[in-house]
Amino acid sequence: MLNSAYTAPEDALSRRSEMQTQLLDAERAERDELERKVSDLQVELAPHRRLPPELxxxxxxxxTAETVSxxxxxxxxxxxxxxxxxxxxxxxxxxxxxxxxxxxxxxxxxxxxxxxxxxxxxxxxxxxxxxxxxxxxxxxxxxxxxxxxxxxxxxxxxxxxxxxxxxxxxxxxxxxxxxxxxxxxxxxxxxxxxxxxxxxxxxxxxxxxxxxxxxxxxxxxxxxxxxxxxxxxxxxxxxxxxxxxxxxxxxxxxxxxxxxxxxxxPWTKLSIIAFPFTALAAKAWCSILIQCPKLQRFEVAIKPSTNADPFIHSVGELEQIQLDHLTYLSRRSNFVLETFIPVIPIPADDVERVFEHLPDLKTLIILAISTEHFPSSIWERVGRAELLPQLEAMLIRPTPTQAPFLVDMIAARWEASGAGGGPMLGFCDVRPAHLEAITTELRRLEKYADRGQSVEVLTIC
Known part of the structure; x- marks a missing residue:
C-alpha cells in the first residue's frame, strides 16, 4: 500500500529544474541590470562630455571632409x-x-x-x-x-x-x-x-x-x-x-x-594673374607688369602686333620690370623659364627672337596653334642647340611638310647627347590624314630606340 505523501522521482526532478531556471533568470536579470548601470556610468564619464564647446x-x-551624422x-x-x-x-x-x-x-x-x-x-x-x-x-x-x-x-x-x-x-x-x-x-x-x-x-x-x-x-x-x-x-x-x-x-x-x-x-596686390584667353598687346601687358611687385604667376595671351618694331620695343621695356617673386611666366628677362605653352600664333618674323630669349626652356608645348609657318632654319638652329639649348621635351602638331625638318632636328639633338646622354623627347600630336607620311619620316629615328630615345605619336580625331 503506497503512502499518500510519496512523490514520484519524476516530479522531484521537474521541481528542481524549475527552481534552477528561476535562479538563472534572476541572475541574468541582475547581470543585465549591472551592465546597464555600467553602461550609464560609461556614458556619463565619456570624454566628450568633459570637452569644452570650443574643442x-x-x-x-x-x-567636415566626410559625411557625419x-x-x-x-x-x-x-x-x-x-x-x-x-x-x-x-x-x-x-x-x-x-x-x-x-x-x-x-x-x-x-x-x-x-x-x-x-x-x-x-x-x-x-x-x-x-x-x-x-x-x-x-x-x-x-x-x-x-x-x-x-x-x-x-x-x-x-x-x-x-x-x-x-x-x-x-x-x-x-x-x-x-x-x-x-x-x-x-x-x-x-x-x-x-x-x-x-x-x-x-x-x-x-x-x-x-x-x-x-x-x-x-x-x-x-x-x-x-x-x-x-x-x-x-x-x-x-x-x-x-x-x-x-x-x-x-x-x-x-x-x-x-x-x-x-x-x-588692383595690380599692386596681385600674386596671380591668369587671363589665358584674353589678349592684350605686349606693350599693355608690360605696363601692367611694372605695377605687379608681388606677382608669382602670370598666364596671359598677347595680341600680335602688325609689324616687328612694337615687339622689339616691348622686349626692351621688360628689362625695367622688377618681379622678384615670379615663378611662372611665358617671357621675362633674368628669369629661368622651363615651360612655354603659347596659345597665340607666333608670327614668323618673331619666332627666332622669342626662342633666343628662352635659353633655359626645357618643355615646349604647341598644340592649339599652328607652327607650319615657322622657317625651317629655326628647327636647324634648335637641332644645333643654338636655340633652346636645354630643351628636353616637345609636344607639337607637325604637318608632313614640317616632319623632315623636325626629324632632322631631333636626330641632331640625340646625336649630340651621345650614348647614355639625357634624351630629348619629341611628342607629336598628329592628324589622322598626316599619320602615314609622318610615321614614314619617324622611321629614321628608330635606330635610337636602343638608347631609350623615341618619339611618341599621338593622334587626334
Missing part, C-alpha cells in the same frame, strides 16, 4: 559654428538642375555662417547642362544674385557659368568685396560666343574695362578669367585662325571677343 567645434571642423544633442552646437557652413561647392548637371531649390538650400546653408564669417563658394555647370545653360542663361541666373548678397564677406569665389549669368558681378560698386582674396571666373563659351560679342554687351565674354568691383578690394591676391570652350578643338583652331588673319591684315578687331580692351585691376 567640440574643432572636432566638427576636422570631420550629428546626434540631436549636438545640433545646436553645430548651428552655432560658422566654420561648418562657410564653404560650399555646387555642381549643376542634367540630374541636378533645380536651380531655384539648390539656390535656396545654398542660401540657408550660408546664412548659418553668419554675416561676417569669410565664405568660400564654388559653383559650375558641367556636362550637357553647361551647353543647355549657355543656350538659356536664365536657367542659372538666380544663383549669382544669391552670391552677391554675401559679397561683403566672400573670401574665395570660383564660378563656371555662362557669361550672361556672370555679368551682374561686373556692375557692383568698388567696395563690394572687402574680404575677397581669390576670384576665378570661367565663362562657358559656345562657338557663337567666339564669333560675335554676346548680345547686349559689346565686350563679349571679356572682363569689361568698366568693372570696378575689385579695384579697391584690399585683400585680393589672385584673379583668374579663363573661358571654358564647349566645342571641339578643331572648331577653336578655325575661329582662332580667322581672328589672327584679321589681326595680321590690319582689320579692326577691337570689338572681337578674342581680344580685350585694357582693363583695371
Amino acid at each position: 567640440l567645434a574643432e572636432i566638427f571642423l576636422f570631420c 550629428l546626434p540631436p544633442s549636438w545640433r545646436e552646437l553645430a548651428l552655432r559654428s560658422p566654420e561648418l557652413w562657410g564653404n560650399i561647392a555646387v555642381v549643376f548637371t542634367e540630374d541636378r538642375c533645380n536651380v531655384e531649390r539648390i539656390t535656396t538650400i545654398s542660401a540657408q546653408w550660408l546664412s548659418r555662417a553668419g554675416d561676417t564669417y569669410p565664405l568660400c563658394i564654388t559653383a559650375e555647370c558641367t556636362g550637357v547642362y553647361a551647353t543647355t545653360a549657355c543656350q538659356n542663361p536664365e536657367l542659372v541666373a538666380s544663383f549669382v544674385p544669391m552670391i552677391i548678397s554675401h559679397s561683403h564677406h566672400l573670401r574665395s569665389l570660383d564660378l563656371g557659368f555662362p557669361i550672361a549669368a556672370l555679368l551682374p558681378l561686373f556692375v557692383l560698386p568698388s567696395d563690394a568685396f572687402p574680404c575677397l582674396e581669390k576670384m576665378s571666373l570661367r565663362p562657358l563659351l559656345l562657338l557663337d560666343d567666339m564669333v560675335t560679342p554676346e548680345a547686349g554687351s559689346s565686350l563679349g565674354w571679356h572682363w569689361p574695362s568698366t568693372a570696378v568691383a575689385l579695384d579697391s578690394a584690399p585683400r585680393i591676391q589672385e584673379v583668374t578669367f579663363s573661358p571654358s570652350p564647349l566645342f571641339k578643338l578643331a572648331e577653336l583652331e578655325n575661329i582662332s585662325a580667322n581672328v589672327m588673319e584679321q589681326a595680321m591684315t590690319n582689320v579692326d578687331v577691337g570689338s572681337h571677343p578674342f581680344f580685350a580692351p585694357e582693363f583695371s585691376l
Whole structure:
C-alpha cells in the first residue's frame, strides 16, 4: 500500500529544474541590470562630455571632409559654428538642375555662417547642362544674385557659368568685396560666343574695362578669367585662325571677343594673374607688369602686333620690370623659364627672337596653334642647340611638310647627347590624314630606340 505523501522521482526532478531556471533568470536579470548601470556610468564619464564647446567645434571642423551624422544633442552646437557652413561647392548637371531649390538650400546653408564669417563658394555647370545653360542663361541666373548678397564677406569665389549669368558681378560698386582674396571666373563659351560679342554687351565674354568691383578690394591676391570652350578643338583652331588673319591684315578687331580692351585691376596686390584667353598687346601687358611687385604667376595671351618694331620695343621695356617673386611666366628677362605653352600664333618674323630669349626652356608645348609657318632654319638652329639649348621635351602638331625638318632636328639633338646622354623627347600630336607620311619620316629615328630615345605619336580625331 503506497503512502499518500510519496512523490514520484519524476516530479522531484521537474521541481528542481524549475527552481534552477528561476535562479538563472534572476541572475541574468541582475547581470543585465549591472551592465546597464555600467553602461550609464560609461556614458556619463565619456570624454566628450568633459570637452569644452570650443574643442567640440574643432572636432566638427576636422570631420567636415566626410559625411557625419550629428546626434540631436549636438545640433545646436553645430548651428552655432560658422566654420561648418562657410564653404560650399555646387555642381549643376542634367540630374541636378533645380536651380531655384539648390539656390535656396545654398542660401540657408550660408546664412548659418553668419554675416561676417569669410565664405568660400564654388559653383559650375558641367556636362550637357553647361551647353543647355549657355543656350538659356536664365536657367542659372538666380544663383549669382544669391552670391552677391554675401559679397561683403566672400573670401574665395570660383564660378563656371555662362557669361550672361556672370555679368551682374561686373556692375557692383568698388567696395563690394572687402574680404575677397581669390576670384576665378570661367565663362562657358559656345562657338557663337567666339564669333560675335554676346548680345547686349559689346565686350563679349571679356572682363569689361568698366568693372570696378575689385579695384579697391584690399585683400585680393589672385584673379583668374579663363573661358571654358564647349566645342571641339578643331572648331577653336578655325575661329582662332580667322581672328589672327584679321589681326595680321590690319582689320579692326577691337570689338572681337578674342581680344580685350585694357582693363583695371588692383595690380599692386596681385600674386596671380591668369587671363589665358584674353589678349592684350605686349606693350599693355608690360605696363601692367611694372605695377605687379608681388606677382608669382602670370598666364596671359598677347595680341600680335602688325609689324616687328612694337615687339622689339616691348622686349626692351621688360628689362625695367622688377618681379622678384615670379615663378611662372611665358617671357621675362633674368628669369629661368622651363615651360612655354603659347596659345597665340607666333608670327614668323618673331619666332627666332622669342626662342633666343628662352635659353633655359626645357618643355615646349604647341598644340592649339599652328607652327607650319615657322622657317625651317629655326628647327636647324634648335637641332644645333643654338636655340633652346636645354630643351628636353616637345609636344607639337607637325604637318608632313614640317616632319623632315623636325626629324632632322631631333636626330641632331640625340646625336649630340651621345650614348647614355639625357634624351630629348619629341611628342607629336598628329592628324589622322598626316599619320602615314609622318610615321614614314619617324622611321629614321628608330635606330635610337636602343638608347631609350623615341618619339611618341599621338593622334587626334
